[in-house]
Amino acid sequence: MTLSPADLPAVxxxxxxxxxxxxxxxxxxxxxxxxxxPYRVWVSEVLLQQTQVARGQVYFERFMTAFPTVQxxxxxxxxxxxxxxxxxxYYARARNLHRAAGVIVREGMPTTxxxxxALPGVGPYTAAAVASLACGEARAVNDGNVRRVLxxxxxxxxxxxxxxxxxxxxxxxxxxxxxxxxAVMDLGATTCTPKTPxxxxxxxxxxxxxxxxxxxxxxxxxxxxxxxREIHAVALLLGDAREAVLERREGSLLGGLMGLPNEVVREGxxxxxxxxxxxxRLGASVTGELGTVTHTMTHRHLNLTVYGGLGGxxxxxxxxxxxxxxxxxxxxxxxxxxDSLFAGA
DNA sequence: AAGGCGGGGAA
DNA sequence: TTCCCAGCCTT
Numbered sequence: 001m002t003l004s005p006a007d008l009p010a011v012x013x014x015x016x017x018x019x020x021x022x023x024x025x026x027x028x029x030x031x032x033x034x035x036x037x038p039y040r041v042w043v044s045e046v047l048l049q050q051t052q053v054a055r056g057q058v059y060f061e062r063f064m065t066a067f068p069t070v071q072x073x074x075x076x077x078x079x080x081x082x083x084x085x086x087x088x089x090y091y092a093r094a095r096n097l098h099r100a101a102g103v104i105v106r107e108g109m110p111t112t113x114x115x116x117x118a119l120p121g122v123g124p125y126t127a128a129a130v131a132s133l134a135c136g137e138a139r140a141v142n143d144g145n146v147r148r149v150l151x152x153x154x155x156x157x158x159x160x161x162x163x164x165x166x167x168x169x170x171x172x173x174x175x176x177x178x179x180x181x182x183a184v185m186d187l188g189a190t191t192c193t194p195k196t197p198x199x200x201x202x203x204x205x206x207x208x209x210x211x212x213x214x215x216x217x218x219x220x221x222x223x224x225x226x227x228x229r230e231i232h233a234v235a236l237l238l239g240d241a242r243e244a245v246l247e248r249r250e251g252s253l254l255g256g257l258m259g260l261p262n263e264v265v266r267e268g269x270x271x272x273x274x275x276x277x278x279x280x281r282l283g284a285s286v287t288g289e290l291g292t293v294t295h296t297m298t299h300r301h302l303n304l305t306v307y308g309g310l311g312g313x314x315x316x317x318x319x320x321x322x323x324x325x326x327x328x329x330x331x332x333x334x335x336x337x338x339d340s341l342f343a344g345a
Numbered sequence: 346a347a348g349g350c351g352g353g354g355a356a
Numbered sequence: 357t358t359c360c361c362a363g364c365c366t367t
Contacts, residue, residue, distance in 0.1 A: 044362085045362065045363095046363095047362095048361085048362045048363090049361090049362070049363045049364070050350090050351085050352095050360090050361055050362090050363055050364090051351090051352085051353090051361065051362085051363095052353075052354065052355095052360085052361050052362095053361090053362075054354080055352085055353070055354080055361090056361095056362085087351085087352075088351080088352080089350080089351025089352045089353085090350060090351055090352085090363085090364085091350085091351080092350070092364075092365080093363090093364085096364085096365095120364095120365095121363095121364070121365090122364085123363060123364045123365080124363085124364090125362070125363055125364085126362085126363075126364085129362065141362070143361095143362045143363075144360075144361060144362075144363085145361090145362065146362085148360095181362090182362095185362055188362090189361090189362080193355085194355085194356095194359070194360060194361090195355065195356055195359080195360090196355090196356070222358085222359065222360090223359085223360090225358090225359080226347090226348070226349090252349070252350065252365090252366090253349085253350075254350090254351085255350095295351095295352095296351095296352085297350080297351055297352075298349090298350075298351065298352080299348080299349065299350075299351095300349095324351075324352095325351075325352065326351095
């Protein structure tokens with residue numbers, strides 16, 4: 001039983017009626033439908049890239065308090081932007097947001113899909129979302145929610161991006177671009193959930209091929225995922241949990257954040273060798289091992305052994321720096337060291 | 346087209 | 357544990 005083109009108007013109507021009744025009141029949904037505040041919508045969409053709404057909401061409030069306007073964001077130092085983003089992950093988003101704010105201040109707020117798409121950190125999804133929600137442009141978004149809702153509705157186990165976009169476009173309501181996009185995403189996030197969809201509450205149940213199959217959660221099929229690589233590294237804590245030597249991380253991995261000086265233990269190398277290299281680079285001496293912390297980051301599993309030491313470059317205040325969770329764990333070893341000394345006394 | 350890029354929630 | 361999250365950028 002496949003969905004007929006003749007059913008599309010009824011499905012569209014049921015979806016929008018459900019949204020008008022059960023849509024979520026989110027903090028960036030302010031202003032008229034199709035005419036929302038572009039700055040708030042843009043920030044929220046970037047924040048929500050690969051980040052669940054409940055989590056994104058916390059960072060949204062924090063971010064808007066720190067940078068209430070695009071001018072404030074453009075004027076802020078990148079360190080302050082990363083500090084507001086601390087712990088949220090995918091830090092290139094914060095760096096791009098800051099860069100794009102500079103462009104907007106110089107050239108004005110974009111008013112079209114193409115205009116948004118030209119900004120750093122704004123891809124097809126985000127451009128379509130902001131253009132529809134804030135500019136009223138007729139663009140159907142294509143994200144993880146849309147993919148899952150449409151795969152189930154049509155009973156497609158292996159939906160390609162092209163296929164999803166075509167299905168979204170044909171179901172789209174050009175009369176209510178923003179509402180339609182929010183409706184599909186709300187349905188995917190609250191009802192048509194990945195593991196245990198609440199089909200009993202779904203306004204599209206009557207047309208849903210996956211529901212009819214009896215196994216809605218089997219659509220779409222799980223994606224193949226890359227293996228997690230194991231990485232060993234050593235770090236030096238020169239100072240204490242409050243003030244320590246910190247280095248700015250370069251490159252794509254946690255780029256822009258501060259962290260304890262560290263060296264990766266290379267293939268066929270002993271940790272001692274890597275530690276010696278690290279100490280020499282810093283002009284520091286090692287006093288002892290504080291412990292090991294582990295950190296998993298989707299694609300790699302990091303084992304970081306932390307040592308205490310003396311000397312090295314000037315220390316800086318930890319609370320002023322933007323650190324990854326990994327470095328917060330490493331600094332936590334200092335407190336545990338104090339505890340064990342106290343317990344043994 | 347494929348792989349890198351954080352961190353956490355849900356089941 | 358496994359899978360996924362209002363994806364984007366680089367190769």
